[in-house]
Amino acid sequence: MNAPAPFTFSHATHRVIFGAGCLQQLPGIASQERRRRALVVIDEFFLDGPLQGRLAELLGDVSPTFHGVPRHEPDTDTVEAARVALVDSDADLVIAVGGGSAMDTAKAARMAASNPGPIDDIVGPVGVFMLPHPSLFVCVPTTAGTGSEVSESAVIAKVGTDYKMVLRSAEMSARIALLDPELSVTAPASVTAASGYDAMTHAVEAFTSRVSGPMTDPFARSAMRLLAEGLPVACREPDDIAARAACLV
Known part of the structure; x- marks a missing residue:
């Protein structure tokens, strides 16, 4: 199959940059935005691995600190740990790398840092209403599923209860999302399939929603088509960049 063409989609102050290898744009973004110190909130799976090494090299000019996020769903403890890491690092650039857990944790931690008090x-x-955090927020997804890199919400479990809290604010959304399909090739088939089904569910929901319309239907149709074509291939042939790109976009 043919890979979707690389693109940059800009809306007001937000950008979505898509294409194989676009992770390489991180140093330019940091320089252009005049950032001096970075906190990378990253899935623990990637700590001390090739991706962390690559990020450390790319972000050498902004002295990156790496904070690992556990693989389970984000909860109030993981958010608090990330908040402390953000405050201690004095970062003016926050980069979330990984799946929905890493991105939601980073979103909530930024808001917890700029809105002192109980997260409730x-x-x-x-x-x-939430006070904005002054850091530049960049999301780099490594799976195709939650869409957290372009949403303005996060779901956080409250430790010691069965309660899941929803945080929602335009201040939470990433200013820049880097969609690099090369970063998803190491995902196991089980993760690829599960996250792909999650993405398909979002697309079907968008298309069948009572409030769907001419602005949302083309995106939903395109997503369903790309996933139907790309997901089976990505599960069978994990190194197929075209299939990975179809799932991610």
């Missing part, structure tokens, strides 16, 4: 105070599925 900024919980609300329809959104509540």
Whole structure:
């Protein structure tokens, strides 16, 4: 299959950059935005591995600190640990690398840092007022599933309860999302399939929603087609960049 063409989609102050190898743009982004210190919130799976080494090299000019996020769903403890790492690092650039857990943790940690007090105070599925965090926020997904890199919400479990809290604010969304399909080739077939089904579910929901319309239907149709073509190939042939790209975009 043919890979979707690389693109940059800009809307107001937000950008989505898609294409194989686009991770290489990180140093230019940091320089252009005049950032001096980075915190990388990353899935623990990648710690001390090739991806961390590559990020350390790319971000050498902004003295990156790496904070690992456990593989389980983000909870109030993981958010607090990331908040402490953010405050201690004095970072003005936050980069979330990994799946939905890493990205949601980084989103919530930034808001917890700029809105002191119990995290319950900024919980609300329809959104509540949140003070913005001054850091530049960049998301780099390594799986194709949650879409957290372009959403303005995060779901956080409350430790010691069965309660999941929804945080929602435009201040939470990433200013820049880097969609590099090369980063997903190491995902096992089980993770590729599960995250792909998650993405397909989002696309079907968008298409069948009671509030769907001419602005959302083309995106939903395109997503369903790309996933139907790319997901089986990505599961069988993990190094197929075209299939990985189809799933990610």
